[in-house]
Amino acid sequence: MSDLSATDLTRRQGTLDHVIYVLRANPVTLIAFCMFAFLILSALFGPALVPYDPLATNAGNSLQPPSWSHWFGTDQIGRDVFSRVIVATRLDLTISVAAVAISFVVGSILGCIAGYWGGWPDVILNRFLDTIMAFPLFVLAMGIVAALGNSIENIIYATAIINMPFYARLVRAEVNIRRDAGFVRAAKLAGSSDLRVLATQIFPNALPPMMVQVSLNLGWAILNAAGLSFIGLGVSPPTAEWGIMVAEGANFIVSGEWWLAVFPGLWLMFAVFTFNLLGDGLRDIVDPRKRT
Amino acid sequence: MLAAAPRLRAVLMRLAQAVPVVAGVVVISFLLTRALPGDPAVYFAGVAADEASIEQTRVAMGLDKPLPVQFVHYVGDLLQGDLGQSLSSGRPVATDLANRLPASLELTLTALFLAVVIAVPLGVLAATRPGTWVDHLCRVLVTAGVSLPTFFTGILLIYIFYYLAGIAPSPLGRLDFIYLSPDHVTGFYLIDAALMGDWETWRGAAEQLVLPAATLALFTLAPIARMTRAAMLTALSSDFIRTARAAGLSGGTVLYRYAFRNALLPVVTTLGMVFSFALGANVLVEKVFAWPGIGSYAVEALVVSDYAAVQGFVLVMALLFVTLNLLIDLLYTVIDPRIGFDAQ
Numbered sequence: 197m198s199d200l201s202a203t204d205l206t207r208r209q210g211t212l213d214h215v216i217y218v219l220r221a222n223p224v225t226l227i228a229f230c231m232f233a234f235l236i237l238s239a240l241f242g243p244a245l246v247p248y249d250p251l252a253t254n255a256g257n258s259l260q261p262p263s264w265s266h267w268f269g270t271d272q273i274g275r276d277v278f279s280r281v282i283v284a285t286r287l288d289l290t291i292s293v294a295a296v297a298i299s300f301v302v303g304s305i306l307g308c309i310a311g312y313w314g315g316w317p318d319v320i321l322n323r324f325l326d327t328i329m330a331f332p333l334f335v336l337a338m339g340i341v342a343a344l345g346n347s348i349e350n351i352i353y354a355t356a357i358i359n360m361p362f363y364a365r366l367v368r369a370e371v372n373i374r375r376d377a378g379f380v381r382a383a384k385l386a387g388s389s390d391l392r393v394l395a396t397q398i399f400p401n402a403l404p405p406m407m408v409q410v411s412l413n414l415g416w417a418i419l420n421a422a423g424l425s426f427i428g429l430g431v432s433p434p435t436a437e438w439g440i441m442v443a444e445g446a447n448f449i450v451s452g453e454w455w456l457a458v459f460p461g462l463w464l465m466f467a468v469f470t471f472n473l474l475g476d477g478l479r480d481i482v483d484p485r486k487r488t
Numbered sequence: 489m490l491a492a493a494p495r496l497r498a499v500l501m502r503l504a505q506a507v508p509v510v511a512g513v514v515v516i517s518f519l520l521t522r523a524l525p526g527d528p529a530v531y532f533a534g535v536a537a538d539e540a541s542i543e544q545t546r547v548a549m550g551l552d553k554p555l556p557v558q559f560v561h562y563v564g565d566l567l568q569g570d571l572g573q574s575l576s577s578g579r580p581v582a583t584d585l586a587n588r589l590p591a592s593l594e595l596t597l598t599a600l601f602l603a604v605v606i607a608v609p610l611g612v613l614a615a616t617r618p619g620t621w622v623d624h625l626c627r628v629l630v631t632a633g634v635s636l637p638t639f640f641t642g643i644l645l646i647y648i649f650y651y652l653a654g655i656a657p658s659p660l661g662r663l664d665f666i667y668l669s670p671d672h673v674t675g676f677y678l679i680d681a682a683l684m685g686d687w688e689t690w691r692g693a694a695e696q697l698v699l700p701a702a703t704l705a706l707f708t709l710a711p712i713a714r715m716t717r718a719a720m721l722t723a724l725s726s727d728f729i730r731t732a733r734a735a736g737l738s739g740g741t742v743l744y745r746y747a748f749r750n751a752l753l754p755v756v757t758t759l760g761m762v763f764s765f766a767l768g769a770n771v772l773v774e775k776v777f778a779w780p781g782i783g784s785y786a787v788e789a790l791v792v793s794d795y796a797a798v799q800g801f802v803l804v805m806a807l808l809f810v811t812l813n814l815l816i817d818l819l820y821t822v823i824d825p826r827i828g829f830d831a832q
Contacts, residue, residue, distance in 0.1 A: 323508065323512065324512075326508075326509060326512065327509065327512030327513060327515070327516055328516075329764075330509045330510075330512060330513050330806060330809065330810055331513065331516070331764075331802070331805070331806045331809065332763070332764045332765075332766075332767035332768045332805050332806065332809050333764055333765075333768060334764075334765075334767075334768025334769070334771065334772075335767060335768055335771065335801075335802055335805040335806070336802065336806075338771070338786065338790065338798065338802065339517070339520050339798060339799060339801075339802035340520065342520075342790055342795060342798040342799070342802075343520040343521070343795075343799070346790075415634075415635070419637055422637060423637065423638075423639065423768075423769075423771075423772055426637075426639050426772060426775070427771065427772065427775055427787045427790065428787065428790065428791055429790065439637075439639075442637075442639060442640055442643065443639075445643075446639075446643050446776065449643050449646055449647050449651065450646065450650065450651060450658070450659070451651075452651055454647050454651075457640070457643050458643075458644070458647075461637065461640035461643065461644070464637055464640065465635050465636055465637065465640065468634075468635045468637070469631070469635040472631065472634055472635055473631075
């Protein structure tokens with residue numbers, strides 16, 4: 197820390213000031229960041245902190261309503277719903293983050309190629325994306341998981357494939373409008389190769405809108421993954437996961453044991469809501485004109 | 489002749505645009521049926537198959553031939569309406585899907601209708617009265633709508649209206665067992681019952697339909713309301729509205745003839761995305777409400793690894809989606825006077 201130069205310090209101060217200014221102007225975004233931190237913490241430390249083993253059954257203590265010892269009640273074989281809901285955070289976040297990361301990387305590469313060089317790769321990519329988007333996306337994900345096999349990895353791949361068009365189109369547009377910009381020509385005149393110009397000069401400009409897309413997409417990816425496991429794909433029963441917990445709890449809702457399905461559902465909603473708020477907040481920071 | 493009828497030409501152009509999309513959809517669904525890990529013949533032969541019957545399936549399905557030849561066969565089968573045989577029901581997949589499609593369409597179309605009827609006026613009201621309770625209601629509904637998992641909303645509605653309030657019928661299928669299903673005319677129970685004049689059955693079918701349709705509508709309403717509000721705000725702040733006001737046109741004329749018709753374009757564009765969401769969410773809602781449509785058919789097929797049925801379902805859903813988008817676009821070509829004249 198001691199070897200920071202004066203300019204570094206002022207710049208860091210400036211960035212911090214800007215973030216504080218933005219958060220003060222929009223307290224909802226601040227709340228969204230706090231909710232996000234809570235989710236990350238429960239994903240990281242949840243399994244170590246929960247009061248009960250999420251898989252431990254206790255037949256004598258089944259279907260208990262919420263109480264002080266079991267905050268969210270117990271399920272049909274006596275497992276603690278609170279522990280299961282918290283432990284599930286890690287799996288659900290992992291699936292959606294992995295899926296979004298894959299679509300981010302693949303979408304960026306394809307979008308860069310199509311946007312920068314144009315020509316037949318561009319035509320082929322656009323046709324391909326149009327074809328993916330011609331399917332109802334959740335249904336396509338079902339078809340992909342059915343074709344590749346029923347496992348968590350394939351849930352991730354399926355979610356990545358159906359998210360990829362959004363990234364590829366975004367990057368393609370951002371790269372395309374800048375490929376003849378002044379600073380790109382300057383970089384080329386300075387002797388940089390196409391690949392270098394693309395990676396260091398053009399692509400970074402696409403990052404701010406991409407971050408917004410990532411945040412909005414994460415919520416959608418969680419919904420998608422939970423939906424797939426709700427219909428019995430991917431995650432298999434003893435594992436704690438929100439979608440499958442809601443599916444199991446649904447059998448008990450008509451006899452009044454609401455806590456089995458409601459708490460995992462609420463947590464799922466909370467996670468999606470967090471990412472949506474975060475996305476809206478980030479969009480306000482990145483592009484204030486798009487506020488709706 | 490085409491040059492003389494620009495609107496007809498626009499319609500034909502739009503129809504032509506659908507062709508490569510349909511072709512792409514067929515290619516992808518072919519790849520999905522052939523992308524099964526390991527040997528597809530083993531899957532299609534069933535769980536209890538031995539070497540000989542696997543080999544027999546392979547030859548019968550043409551899986552021993554090269555991929556392009558298989559593709560030609562696949563397209564040939566599709567053109568004859570053959571989607572393969574379902575392992576679980578023992579009937580052709582196409583027959584199963586055709587039997588169950590009306591149930592799904594009745595649910596989805598009712599929900600979409602409800603969503604549009606509620607969301608568009610709500611978005612218009614929110615845009616014309618920013619900052620009032622309508623605007624806030626719109627914002628709350630929009631935010632909740634995109635965050636609520638459809639299957640969770642459905643379960644909550646069942647708990648509240650069936651278990652707690654006791655006003656909804658039990659969430660099992662399209663019609664309570666005390667009613668006889670109406671004669672098959674269109675397959676839409678509401679229409680069939682009305683055609684028979686059997687209003688008691690009509691009521692029963694409607695009661696069963698309310699909760700699932702509301703669940704689906706709640707989900708699809710959010711993007712429509714959001715887009716309507718944003719598009720109306722943009723339209724209302726543009727110069728031609730100021731001009732229209734300055735020219736002394738009445739508030740209603742300015743709002744509906746000038747602003748609303750211009751705001752419709754982005755709203756219609758979002759409808760495509762909304763259909764995609766609605767058809768996907770339809771699967772989840774059908775599972776929650778034990779609705780005997782093609783979505784729950786696919787879910788049951790998935791559980792028992794009945795791949796022909798699942799792939800048939802994916803293809804039918806994609807074709808349905810393409811058709812819905814096409815219909816909306818064609819409708820728009822007819823409504824919007826600018827389309828077609830631009831092409832001259």
